[in-house]
Amino acid sequence: SYELTQPPSVSVSPGQTARITCSGDALPKKFAYWYQQRSGQAPLLVIYDDNKRPSGIPERFSGSSSGTMATLTISGAQVEDEADYYCYSPDISGDQFVFGTGTKVTVL
Amino acid sequence: EVHLVESGGGLVQPGGSLKLSCAASGFNFSGSAMHWVRQASGKGLEWLGRIRSKDNNDATGYAASVNGRFTISRDDSKNMAYLQMNSLKTEDTAIYFCTSHGYGGNVFLDFWGQGTLVTVSS
Numbered sequence: 001s002y003e004l005t006q007p008p009s010v011s012v013s014p015g016q017t018a019r020i021t022c023s024g025d026a027l028p029k030k031f032a033y034w035y036q037q038r039s040g041q042a043p044l045l046v047i048y049d050d051n052k053r054p055s056g057i058p059e060r061f062s063g064s065s066s067g068t069m070a071t072l073t074i075s076g077a078q079v080e081d082e083a084d085y086y087c088y089s090p091d092i093s094g095d096q097f098v099f100g101t102g103t104k105v106t107v108l
Numbered sequence: 109e110v111h112l113v114e115s116g117g118g119l120v121q122p123g124g125s126l127k128l129s130c131a132a133s134g135f136n137f138s139g140s141a142m143h144w145v146r147q148a149s150g151k152g153l154e155w156l157g158r159i160r161s162k163d164n165n166d167a168t169g170y171a172a173s174v175n176g177r178f179t180i181s182r183d184d185s186k187n188m189a190y191l192q193m194n195s196l197k198t199e200d201t202a203i204y205f206c207t208s209h210g211y212g213g214n215v216f217l218d219f220w221g222q223g224t225l226v227t228v229s230s
Contacts, residue, residue, distance in 0.1 A: 033209075043205075052216065054216065086153050095169040096155070096171060
């Protein structure tokens with residue numbers, strides 16, 4: 001079955017840039033989406049269609065995709081950005097979706 | 109205001125069945141695909157399956173881990189989505205979310221419920 005692979009953890013100091021990668025074979029042809037999940041809360045969409053930001057999401061969140069890798073960048077990370085982040089994308093058929101393995105972002 | 113409210117979770121024995129419900133309001137439910145996602149305690153998000161809109165023949169798709177055991181359905185007259193879970197295993201213990209995402213006009217919409225806890229244990 002299709003898989004999306006992320007690094008388990010990323011750690012940055014406040015104000016630094018955090019980059020989270022997501023690797024998947026269908027990403028050249030399918031959009032990537034990124035979710036933020038704080039402890040005990042439902043996921044929150046922070047990036048859709050590879051690089052678009054929903055209304056209300058801070059500009060420091062950006063996304064890109066090249067080849068088989070999508071990247072979520074948090075420019076000038078804040079303490080409140082500490083959370084788990086998941087990429088999400090359909091498989092090549094578009095019939096099944098999958099979440100990435102998840103990345104815990106620590107800002108301290 | 110958009111609301112997705114899951115219900116029907118609880119304790120069930122291994123091998124048993126449970127049907128979860130998702131009540132939707134505040135958006136074009138009948139025109140939207142509905143997904144179910146779960147999260148075991150301390151683990152990542154797992155996509156379970158999707159039912160598309162009537163315009164797309166209510167087509168369903170499932171993750172391999174639940175295909176043949178779980179069935180998603182919808183009742184557009186009630187703005188409800190359902191997840192029927194059969195042959196439950198202890199590893200199905202998780203919080204179950206209903207969610208919907210897609211374009212509404214030119215705006216990308218993404219909605220989640222708060223989840224309902226399913227515990228599979230003897």
